[in-house]
Amino acid sequence: MAKTIVGLEVTEESVRAAEISLGRRPQLIAYGEVPLPPEAARDSEVLDSGAVAVALRQLWTGARFKSRDAVLGVASRRILVREYTTQAMRPDLLREALPYQVQDLLPVPASQAVLDFFPLTQEGDQVSGLLVAAVSENIEQIISTLGKVKVRAQAVDLAAFGLARVTAPLVSPDEAVATVSIGDHTTQVVIARGGVPLFVRLLPIDVATAASRRHSAELVEPELALAAVGAGNGNGNGAGLAVAGRTRGAIRAATPPGASDLAARLRSTLAFFGSRANALPITRVFITGAGAAVEGVVPTIGTAIDIPVTVITVGDIVSMSAPPPAGEVAFNLVGTVGVALGEAGK
Secondary structure (H helix, E strand, O other), X not given: OOOEEEEEEEOOOEEEEEEEEOOOOOEEEEEEEEEOOOXXXXXXXXXXXXXXXXXXXXXXXXXXXXXXXXXXXXXXXOOEEEEEEEEOOOHHHHHXXXXXXXXXHOOOOHHHEEEXXXXXXXXXXXXXXXXXXXXXXXXXXXXXXHHHXXXXXXXXXXXXXXXHHHXXXXXXXXXXXXXXXEOOOEXXXXXXXXXXXXXXXXXXXXXXXXXXXXXXXXXXXXXXXXXXXXXXXXXXXXXXEEEOOHHHHHOOOOOOOOHHHHHHHHHHHHHHHHOOOOOOOXXXXXXXXXXXXXXXXXXXXXXXXXXXXXXXXXXXXXXXXXOOOOOHHHHHHHHHHXXXXXXXXX
16 A cells, blocks of 8 residues: 555644645545634644644544654744845755844744745855744644654645645646635735745735634534545546636625735735736636635635636545545645645655
């Protein structure tokens, strides 16, 4: 049997994971999501280790994951992602020099941060790319919690990088596209070409997803949304639900809380990227995440931007032998699978 890897995310509302087979053509073989009680976690930050450990144990048992090796996807609003240019040097030397170079850019001492640098371009002896900085205590807390249920964190990946990865096969390699994952409290925006992230922004906006409404009402029920599916033929390759340009104003839906703010912030983000020197034109915007399932969110975004919008679910980006999950889980798993695919491609 092929080896597998599990992509894992911890959000304020739930823990979710997707197990995929390793190899040239990864397939989704099992997935699951377990709600968390209020105040157990924030996006990629564990507040109550015991409660999160209980949910993880339920997740692994209920979904019947074969592997206990996981790639942790993080998307906290406290993670710094910014463009950075430094002198070109060997990767090992750069890792040693980076804490001293970026100290003034960090909200915490460099000794308390986990740093990574994703190189994109080089001109002469200068290399430019994306600097990623997270508070080490938060990452260590999640890894410690995983250890309580004997789950091994093989790697930590920025969830936005996973989003760039999964939408790359849906367009030509030279196209620049934006992938937007609308979460319960944080929206991730990544602009990429050929799966390589060029720009990342995290938008702190609350959207009235089913999970966030459940938390607000404090009606947390121990229901496990999961399925275990065997490897098989793909189902759902490609475009997903397309919504064309501003003509989608014909779609009538009440504007849900947070949608107008989200649309305005997204329009501003895309405009900022497009205004930069030598910026590539964005040909398409992919939308996913739980917020994409909220009535009125996608039409509101569609009327705010002049770029074609395509909504995608997990069935559009990975093959499986059974139908993809319904509801918000189908959208949330897009990013989770993307995190796992980073390890599968190695």
